[in-house]
Amino acid sequence: MKVLVDIDACQGFACCMMEAPTVFDLEESIGKVVLLKEHPGEELRDAVAAAVRACPANALALEG
Ligand code: SF4
Numbered sequence: 001m002k003v004l005v006d007i008d009a010c011q012g013f014a015c016c017m018m019e020a021p022t023v024f025d026l027e028e029s030i031g032k033v034v035l036l037k038e039h040p041g042e043e044l045r046d047a048v049a050a051a052v053r054a055c056p057a058n059a060l061a062l063e064g
Helices: 015-019 042-054
Strands: 002-005 024-027 032-035 060-063
Touching: 002 032, 015 024, 015 042, 042 060
Parallel strands: none
Antiparallel strands: 002 060, 024 032
């Protein structure tokens, strides 16, 4: 599984971080998401899928 981030679309709402805090962080100085794990383990699939759904900017996608 691979997490795709459209950094231009990200508006720093941090919803992704709430859903999967070990995968997403927020770089507060620029107001953009930081991907901590590009290839999270299967145990994080539900949390990452929830983060993708929760992103108001449609900036996240899950591949694989
Ligand atoms: S939820 Fe979406 S817009 Fe908000 S920080 Fe995460 S990727 Fe960016």
